[in-house]
Amino acid sequence: MIAKTWLKTAKIKDVGAYFAVSDAAKEIGTWSSRLQVTSRGYMLGYNDLRDPSVSGFFRFLARVGDNGMKMQIVKIRF
Template identity: 90%
Template sequence: MFYYFLTQQVKALVQGMADAFPGGVLVFDAANRTAVKMIAKTWLRTAKIKDVGAYFAVSDAPKEIGEWDSRLQVTSRGYMLGYNDLKDPSVSGFFRFLAKVGDNGMKMQIVKIRFGGKK
């Protein structure tokens, strides 16, 4: 859902949540600018949605989001890796390929933000 907001809006929301929920955790998916542009071209066009103009994107969530506020402890892992162990023999070669493209090339990731104490 954050894809459809400006970075400043996401930052304000996260900081507001840190104020309201010290000790809380927020988890969401994110991707780099290239991936988000692809989402806009495919998913939004397919859904016939035309009035979305803001696209939140990050490549290195711990570094980029972590700089927003000292109370944020940010970690991330690859989006595809967040759901499957790619070393498991039951994982198909195609899924491994998608994981490599998505997680590495497009920086698709699951982001976890733990909210620390007060400022």
């Protein structure tokens, strides 16, 4: 579902694996000092929800998903 929706919309390509973490920088960043770990909200991090074309209901769902359910997209640079 992620690959068909937000990754495509955000123009993110070549995602090789999906996994779950609570605190990406803390959990993955300790693997190696050469890793650069960043994360953004799954819905709020890549799209401007202030755009008038975005419905209030979608804004609500985005906040629930990103804040309540802790949904995120993690980027790891090697």
